[in-house]
Amino acid sequence: MxxxxxxxxxxxxxxxxxxxxxxxxxxxxxDFYNPFSQFIVKITQPIIxxxxxxxxxxxxxxxxxxxxxxxxxxxxxxxxxxxxxxAIAVDPLNLLVGLLTLLKAAGQLVFWVIIIRSLMSWVSQxxxxxxxxLFQLSEPLMAPIRRIIPAMxxxxxxxxxxxxxxYLLNYLGMDLFQGLWYQL
Numbered sequence: 001m002x003x004x005x006x007x008x009x010x011x012x013x014x015x016x017x018x019x020x021x022x023x024x025x026x027x028x029x030x031d032f033y034n035p036f037s038q039f040i041v042k043i044t045q046p047i048i049x050x051x052x053x054x055x056x057x058x059x060x061x062x063x064x065x066x067x068x069x070x071x072x073x074x075x076x077x078x079x080x081x082x083x084x085x086x087a088i089a090v091d092p093l094n095l096l097v098g099l100l101t102l103l104k105a106a107g108q109l110v111f112w113v114i115i116i117r118s119l120m121s122w123v124s125q126x127x128x129x130x131x132x133x134l135f136q137l138s139e140p141l142m143a144p145i146r147r148i149i150p151a152m153x154x155x156x157x158x159x160x161x162x163x164x165x166x167y168l169l170n171y172l173g174m175d176l177f178q179g180l181w182y183q184l
Contacts, residue, residue, distance in 0.1 A: 004083055012076050016105045018044060019069040023062045024109070030136045034129050073105070074098030077183075097184070100177060104170075104184045111166050113137050118159045138162075 022044050030037055044065065051064040074094050082088045117134040124131055142158040149157050173181045 001084060005080060008079060008083060009076070012072055012079075013105065016069050016072050016102070017109050019048075019065045019072075020102075020106055020109050022048070023065050023069070024137060025133070026057075026062045027060050028136055028140055029060075030133055034133050036130045036133050069105075070098055070102055073101035076101060097180065100173070100180070101184045104173065104181070107166050107169060110138075110141065111163060114141070114159050114162050 018040060022040050025032070025037060025040065032038070032041065047068060048062075048064050051068060055064040055067055057063055074097070077097055078088050078090070078094060113134060117131075117138050120128060120131055120134065138159075141162050142156075145158040145161045146156065149161060151157070
């Protein structure tokens, strides 16, 4: 049962992150001709394409992807309860759990984008096509911090500040939703 639980949790969490990445890429108007952007679009298009015919976008917000990510986040815990306990419980609290799962996944996505961008800046130094997408995704978060805290001695501290803010928000979630936040 633990193997199946791990597999289901991992697949749902990864697909939620990919959907959130697609939303984020549309929000910041990423280069969709980039190979990484094309990969994200191609793995989400079979489900999002037909869903977009029913649910239109709201300005720059891809509402079809957001709705699908929310539905997956909401169904994650009843599905895990079905696997572990053999019974499914329909509870209105699952709607809140789905929203919290989505918020936590968005925070994790921002964290990993910042970390990967920072590591790639040491290795590829802007020559990779993925560097440009990561720059487009993270720069709206890091530029305001860079205006307050400029680079000192050639070291940019904006990524560290964004990560510290994410940690602060994670601890706030732990304080506000004790017990539940750990399970998300």
